[in-house]
Amino acid sequence: GQQLNQSPQSMFIQEGEDVSMNCTSSSIFNTWLWYKQDPGEGPVLLIALYKAGELTSNGRLTAQFGITRKDSFLNISASIPSDVGIYFCAGWTEYYTGANSKLTFGKGITLSVRP
């Protein structure tokens, strides 16, 4: 089945730094989603992308839908301690989500921010 690749598994940055993450696939995706999971909580949707080339921001977060439709990128600028957590990419290959449609998730990247 489809897989989304996120690496490395963990990232360590200094407070104030920018950080970029990417998510790649061998299949074409029609929707890309980025989630964040705070420690001890469930994932929460950060950004949704629906068109190839689309660039969308949410505060200090910016995400892009890759032109090839096989990748997506998330950038966090000027990191702060509360950016700590696990960042998941996810995607749909379908346009219409039927009964058996399921999101494909990456394994996530754990971000640590040093004060």
Place this chain on the structure above:
Amino acid sequence: DVKVTQSSRYLVKRTGEKVFLECVQDMDHENMFWYRQDPGLGLRLIYFSYDVKMKEKGDIPEGYSVSREKKERFSLILESASTNQTSMYLCASSFRGMVLNYGYTFGSGTRLTVV
């Protein structure tokens, strides 16, 4: 605010016990899902349901069963808990059939420890 509510944040159970994890959503979503999350393995789908009384196996259904008697409630059952089922369990829900789909809404998770 729309919500997916998991009945317990933390549970400790003994090996061999029958364990019920409950999930309720108030968004009138058709689809509901149960995942387990383990370090380094990402989110793994246990079961999902796209309608009342309907269920489909996910990637790791062994040792688990589910029940969906009402649209808003999806229960995960560990028939005889084992130590290798110690994990974080996440419930999620979504609409079905949306062209532009916002993905899943997750609960806060249940941290289950089997001793």
